[in-house]
Amino acid sequence: xxxxxxxxxxxxxxxxxxxxxxxxxxxxxxxxxxxxxxxxxxxxxxxxxxxxxxxxxxxxxxxxxxxxxxxxxxxxxxxxxxxxxxxxxxxxxxxxxxxxxxxxxxxxxxxxxxxxxxxxxxxxxxxxxxxxxxxxxxxxxxxxxxxxxxxxxxxxxxxxxxxxxxxxxxxxxxxxxxxxxxxxxxxxxxxxxxxxxxxxxxxxxxxxxxxxxxxxxxxxxxxxxxxxxxxxxxxxxxxxxxxxxxxxxxxxxxxxxxxxxxxxxxxxxxxxxxxxxxxxxxxxxxxxxxxxxxxxxxxxxxxxxxxxxxxxxxxxxxxxxxxxxxxxxxxxxxxxxxxxxxxxxxxxxxxxxxxxxxxxxxxxxxxxxxxxxxxxxxxxxxxxxxxxxxxxxxxxxxxxxxxxxxxxxxxxxxxxxxxxxxxxxx
Numbered sequence: 274x275x276x277x278x279x280x281x282x283x284x285x286x287x288x289x290x291x292x293x294x295x296x297x298x299x300x301x302x303x304x305x306x307x308x309x310x311x312x313x314x315x316x317x318x319x320x321x322x323x324x325x326x327x328x329x330x331x332x333x334x335x336x337x338x339x340x341x342x343x344x345x346x347x348x349x350x351x352x353x354x355x356x357x358x359x360x361x362x363x364x365x366x367x368x369x370x371x372x373x374x375x376x377x378x379x380x381x382x383x384x385x386x387x388x389x390x391x392x393x394x395x396x397x398x399x400x401x402x403x404x405x406x407x408x409x410x411x412x413x414x415x416x417x418x419x420x421x422x423x424x425x426x427x428x429x430x431x432x433x434x435x436x437x438x439x440x441x442x443x444x445x446x447x448x449x450x451x452x453x454x455x456x457x458x459x460x461x462x463x464x465x466x467x468x469x470x471x472x473x474x475x476x477x478x479x480x481x482x483x484x485x486x487x488x489x490x491x492x493x494x495x496x497x498x499x500x501x502x503x504x505x506x507x508x509x510x511x512x513x514x515x516x517x518x519x520x521x522x523x524x525x526x527x528x529x530x531x532x533x534x535x536x537x538x539x540x541x542x543x544x545x546x547x548x549x550x551x552x553x554x555x556x557x558x559x560x561x562x563x564x565x566x567x568x569x570x571x572x573x574x575x576x577x578x579x580x581x582x583x584x585x586x587x588x589x590x591x592x593x594x595x596x597x598x599x600x601x602x603x604x605x606x607x608x609x610x611x612x613x614x615x616x617x618x619x620x621x622x623x624x625x626x627x628x629x630x631x632x633x634x635x636x637x638x639x640x641x642x643x644x645x646x647x648x649x650x651x652x653x654x655x656x657x658x659x660x661x662x663x664x665x666x667x668x669x670x671x672x673x674x675x676x677x678x679x680x681x682x683x684x685x686x687x688x689x690x691x692x693x694x695x696x697x698x699x
Contacts, residue, residue, distance in 0.1 A: 278296075278301040278302045278303065278321065278322050278323070278393070279296055279301050279302070279303050279304070279321060279322065279323055279324070279325060279389065280303075280304045280305075280306060280312065280315055280316060280319065280321035280323075280324045280325070281293060281296075281303060281304070281305050281306070281324075281325045282306045282307075282308075282309070282311075282312040282324060282325065282326045282327055282330070282335070282338075283307070283325075283327040283330075283355065284307050284308060284327065284329075284330045284331055285327075286307070288327070288355075288378070289305045289307065292325065292380075292385070293305060295382065295385065295386075296385075296389065299386065301389070304319045304321060308330055308331065308332045308333070309330060309332050309333035309334075309335075309337070309338045310332060310333075312324075312326070312338060313338075316342075316347065317564055317570070317571060320350075321350055322350055322351075322393055322396050322397075323350055323351045323352070323353065323389065323392045323393055323396055324350060324351070324352045324353070325353050325355055325376075325389075326338065326339065326352050326353070326354055326355065326372075327354075327355050327356065328354055328355065328356040328363065328367075329356060329358065335354055335355075335356075335367075336354075336363070336366065336367060336370070339352060339354070339367060339370050339371065339372060340370055342371075343370050343371045344553070344554065344557060345554075345556075345557030345558075345560070345561065347557060347561045348371045349561060350396055351373040351374075351392040351393075351395050351396045352371065352372050352373060353372065353373055353374045353375070353376055353388055353389075353392055354367045354372045354374070354375045354376070355375075355376045355377075355378060355380065356375075356377065356378060357377065357378035357379070373391075373392050373395060374388050374391070374392065376388060408444065408558055409441060409444065409445075409551070409555070409591075410548050410550075410551025410554055410555060411551065411554070412547070412548035412549075412550050412551045414543035414547040414548050415543070415548060415551065417543070418445070418540070418541075418542065418543060421540050421541070422445075422448055422540060424538075425449070425538040425540065426448065426449060428537075428538070429505070429508075429510050430510075430537040430538055431501055431504065431510065431511040431512070431513075431534065431535055431537065431538070432446075432449065432510070432511075432512045432513075432535075432537075432538045432539075432540060433513055433514070433515060433535040433538065433539045433540070434446060434512070434513070434514040434515070434540050434542055435514070435515050435516075435539060435540070435541050435542065436514070436516060436541060436542030436543070436544070436590070437516060437544050437588075437590055438516045438589065438590065438660055438661055439545075439588075439589040439590035439591060439592035439593050439661060440514075440516065440542045440544070440590050440591060440592075441542065441590075441591040441592075442484070442485060442514035442516075442542065443482070443484075443514075444591075445540075445542055446480070446482050446512045446514070449480055449510060449512055450479065450480050451479070454478050454479035454480070455475060455476050455477065455478060455479030455480070456476075456479055456480050456482065457472060457475045457476040457479065457480065457481050457482070458481075458482050458483070458484065459472060459483065460675070461674070461675070462489065462493055465483070465493055465496040465497060465500065466492065466493060466496040469496060469499055469500050469503070470503070472500070473500065473503055473504060473507040473509050474507070476507070476509045477507050477508055477509060478508050478509075479509065479510070480509075480510050480511075480512055481500070481504070481509050481510070481511045481512070482511075482512050482513070483497060483511065483512070483513035483514075484513065484514060485513075485514045485515060485516050485661075486513045486514065486515055487514075487515040487516050488662065488664075494531045495530070495531070497511075497513065497531055498530040498531040498534055501531070501534040501535070502534070513535070516661075544587070544590055545587040545590040545591055545593075545594060546586045546587050549583045549584070550583075552579065552582050552583045552594075553579050553583070555591075555594060556574055556579065556582065556594075556598055559594070559595050559598045559599070560572070560598065560602060563598075563599055563602060569599070569602055569603065570602075570608075571602070572601075572602050572605040572608050572609060572610055573608060573609045573610070574601075574609070574610045574615070575609060575610065575611050575612060577611065577612035578601075578610045578611055578612050578614065578615040579615075580612075581612055581615040581616050581619065582594070582597070582615060582619075585619050589657065592661065593657075596653055596657065597618055597619070600618060601614055601615060601618060603646070645684060648680075648684060649684045649685075649686060651670075652666075652670070652680070652681060652684065652686055653686060655669050655670055656686075663677070663678075
C-alpha cells in the first residue's frame with residue numbers, strides 16, 4: 274500500500290484545506306503541496322496513488338510540471354488537472370500530455386468524489402497490468418516492435434522473443450500478461466523436464482515464462498517442445514527468449530522440433546543503439562524505478578550528460594543502461610550528473626575491466642547500507658563479466674542458483690536470465 278492516496282497541489286491554501294478535509298472524511302490519506310517544488314519532493318517521498326494538480330501556480334504551472342513528469346518517466350500515477358480559468362484548449366493539451374481528467378473550479382462535491390474514485394481505480398488497473406511497452410520509449414524501432422506484437426497479443430500461441438544480450442526480454446514478455454492471471458517461471462531449469470505438467474497446472478489461464486533459452490541443453494529444449502505440445506490444452510501461453518550473441522549461431526534454438534513449435538510468433542527486440550532519441554525518457558524511467566524500489570533519491574542529468582549517453586552504442590543494451598544510470602545516480606555530487614561523470618563511466622567501460630570501475634564508496638553510510646552496496650556492486654560486476662549467464666555467475670560467486678536469485682532479489686538487482694530459472698515460488 275502506498276504511503277499516500279492523494280497528493281493535492283494548489284497554491285491557494287483555502288482550496289488545499291477544503292479538498293483535503295473532504296477527501297479525508299471519505300477515508301483517503303492526503304498530502305498537500307503549495308507549489309511545484311514541493312510537489313516534486315512529495316511525489317518521491319509519499320508515492321501518491323493519484324495527484325490533483327492545479328494549472329496556475331506562481332513558480333511553475335501545472336502543465337509544465339505534468340510535461341516534466343511525462344518526459345522523465347515519472348507519470349506513473351493518474352493526474353487530474355484543476356483550474357478555474359483554463360480554456361478547453363488547455364484541458365485538451367493536458368490530456369494529450371497524459372492527464373487522466375480535468376476538473377473546473379469551483380468543484381462540485383460529487384464530481385470530485387467520482388473523479389477521484391475513477392482515477393484511483395484506473396491507477397490500480399494500470400499497476401495490475403504490469404509493465405507495458407510505453408516504458409521502452411516511442412522511437413520508430415519501438416513503434417515497429419509494437420506493430421509486431423499487436424497480432425500476437427490477440428492469439429494464445431507461443432512467442433519467441435529474440436534480441437541481443439541485455440535486451441529487456443521480461444519487460445516485453447509481460448506485455449502478454451493479463452491482470453489477475455498467473456505468471457509462472459520455473460524454480461529451476463530442471464523443472465522443465467522433471468515436472469512439466471505441474472508447471473502447466475500452475476500457469477493455467479496465464480503465462481509460463483521460460484526466460485532466455487539460447488544456452489539451454491538440447492534435452493531442456495526438447496522438454497520445452499513437450500511443454501508446447503501440452504500448453505494449449507492447459508490454456509497456457511508459453512513465452513521465451515533467445516539472445517543472439519555475436520559468437521552464437523544464426524538460429525539460437527538447437528532443437529528442430531522446438532524451432533517449428535515456436536515459429537508462429539518470433540519477435541525481434543531492437544538493440545538500444547537504434548533508439549537514441551528514447552535515451553532521455555529511459556533515463557527518467559530508470560531513475561523513477563530506482564526511487565520507487567530502492568529508495569535512491571532521483572538526481573538530475575545535465576543536457577550534456579544526457580547527450581553523452583545518447584551517443585553511446587550500448588553493447589549491453591537496456592541492462593547496461595540501467596547499471597550505468599544507477600551507478601551515476603549513486604555517485605552524483607550535488608544531486609546532478611554532469612558530462613564529465615557520464616563520460617568517465619562510459620570511457621572506463623570502453624577501456625578497462627569492470628573491476629576498475631567499482632569504487633567511490635561513501636564511508637559515511639551506516640555499515641549495513643555500505644555492506645549492501647558493496648554486495649550489490651559485487652554481483653553486478655559478475656553479472657556483466659559473465660554476460661548475464663546466471664549459471665556461470667552462480668559458479669563464479671560460489672552460490673547455489675536459488676540462493677543467488679534470492680540474494681539478487683533482496684538487493685534489488687534486476688538481471689536477464691539465460692537459464693530462465695528464477696524461483697518465483699519462494
